Every structure is written in C-alpha cells, then in structure tokens.
C-alpha cells in the first residue's frame with residue numbers, strides 16, 4: 001500500500017499527494033462517513049491500474065482544526081494588523097484559544113502593516129512572547145520581515161489565520177506570488193462575496209504546506225468546553241487543580257489560585273479578562289440549548 005497526504009477533498013474525491021505525484025482517490029466503502037478524512041490527513045491507499053487510488057486507511061493524526069476541518073497542522077501564523085483594523089487583546093486571545101484547542105503545537109503571532117505604526121501601538125504584545133508565542137512584525141507592502149516569515153514555512157503544515165483585512169493574502173503574495181495565484185483569493189472574493197465558506201486546501205510550499213482557509217477567520221468557539229478552557233491559556237496551567245473548589249470556573253469562586261495569580265500579576269489582566277469573556281460566551285451558548 002502507498003501513502004500520501006490529502007490536499008483537498010471535493011465531492012467524493014480526495015486529492016492525495018504522494019512521492020510520485022498527485023493521485024485522485026476515492027474512499028473504500030468501509031468508511032461509512034466520508035467526513036472522517038479531511039485535508040491534511042495522511043492516508044494509505046491502493047493504486048489502481050488506471051492511476052487512481054482507493055483510500056484504505058487513515059494514519060494517526062497529530063492535530064485537528066475544526067471548521068473547516070484540517071488535520072495535522074503543526075504551525076499557526078496568527079495574523080493581525082498594527083492598525084486598520086486595530087489590534088484588540090480579546091480578538092488575539094480568541095485566536096490563540098482556537099489554535100490551542102486545535103492542538104497546533106507551534107503558534108506565531110504575526111503583526112502586519114507595521115509600516116502604518118511602527119511598533120508604537122503594540123507595546124502590550126511583548127508579554128505574549130513570554131507565554132511562548134513569538135511575535136513577528138512585518139509589512140507586506142514594504143517587505144520588512146517577510147523573509148523571516150518565509151523561513152518559518154519549509155517542512156511545516158502552516159495555517160494562516162486572522163481577522164479579515166489584516167493582509168493575509170498580501171503576505172502570501174509577498175512570500176511567493178504563486179501562492180496567491182493558487183488560492184484565487186481575490187477573484188473568488190469578488191465572485192462569491194466575503195462570507196462564502198470555501199473548501200480548505202493545502203498548498204505545497206518548500207517541503208511543507210500552507211493551508212488556505214479563510215473560514216478559520218469566522219472564529220466560532222462552538223465545541224469548546226468551559227471546563228477545558230483554562231487549559232488553552234498556557235499561563236493558567238501551573239495553577240489548575242490548586243483552587244479550593246473543584247471544578248472551579250476561576251470566575252466567582254473564593255480561594256481561586258488563578259484569581260490569586262492575576263492579583264499577584266503573574267497572569268496579565270487582559271488575558272484573564274479575555275478568559276472571562278470567552279467563558280461567558282460558552283456558558284451563554286449552553287443556556288441557549290437548554
């Protein structure tokens with residue numbers, strides 16, 4: 001049996017990249033639900049005499065991003081703008097939570113449009129580096145930092161995510177114009193409007209892949225459990241299990257180790273506020289269903 005990586009799923013076909021090239025595959029009938037396999041998955045397939053393939057087996061997954069589903073992403077470049085649109089801590093934390101929840105092991109914060117403001121407006125970002133999120137300041141227009149960004153990509157499966165209008169397409173274009181051509185980003189935007197969800201696709205790039213998925217920008221946190229939320233804040237992890245109550249939502253309970261850490265300035269107030277805001281959103285959603 002041969003192995004390859006699913007670049008795209010379309011109707012009942014899976015486009016699998018193998019060392020020999022791209023193979024159009026169908027699923028063996030035993031997979032009752034074709035949703036079980038998504039772009040990014042590594043699969044084992046049988047090659048038929050006509051050159052097409054039949055997927056027999058799904059190989060173990062390292063991570064899974066939902067909506068759109070993409071497997072095995074090992075790096076997220078969370079892209080924001082220094083201005084236009086302005087950077088807000090809550091929005092930043094929402095994307096960070098989404099990346100942590102998806103199990104993406106390496107997360108980089110990329111601040112584009114630095115030509116507009118330099119570093120004046122993002123002083124608050126330094127603290128995020130100590131949480132383990134490197135910050136890359138770039139300008140797609142002036143080219144600053146673009147080669148540093150490009151150096152992160154070889155040998156990784158990288159998703160570019162971020163709010164609309166921060167310049168993700170411009171950055172991909174600055175890295176390599178072939179990437180924007182491949183995504184058809186601009187023309188599709190005109191044709192189909194901004195809010196159309198499209199199928200996620202992996203674009204091979206220098207021994208790695210770039211995931212083109214504007215859908216990740218929609219930012220629904222649906223599916224995240226309130227109890228698991230603190231684990232998606234790396235700076236809270238050392239305090240979990242140390243509160244008086246168990247479970248503790250770290251919001252209203254007395255003798256809460258997380259709240260104490262906030263008071264002692266071991267956790268950034270804006271991160272704790274983001275935690276509370278997201279928690280409230282999750283709890284409100286639960287009530288909707290009752």
Ligand SMILES: Nc1nc2c(ncn2[C@@H]2O[C@H](COP(=O)(O)OP(=O)(O)OP(=O)(O)O)[C@@H](O)[C@H]2O)c(=O)[nH]1
Pocket residue numbers: 112113114115116138139140141142163164165166167168169170171185189214217
């Ligand atoms: N000043 C400045 N403007 C930029 C830069 N990069 C992109 N822009 C502008 O920001 C706007 C949005 O850029 P896009 O590349 O379409 O942004 P996007 O993130 O792909 O947007 P969506 O397709 O909505 O997700 C465009 O008007 C770009 O010209 C930059 O480095 N500096």
Ligand SMILES: [Zn+2]
Pocket residue numbers: 243248249250251253255256257258259
């Ligand atoms: Zn607590």
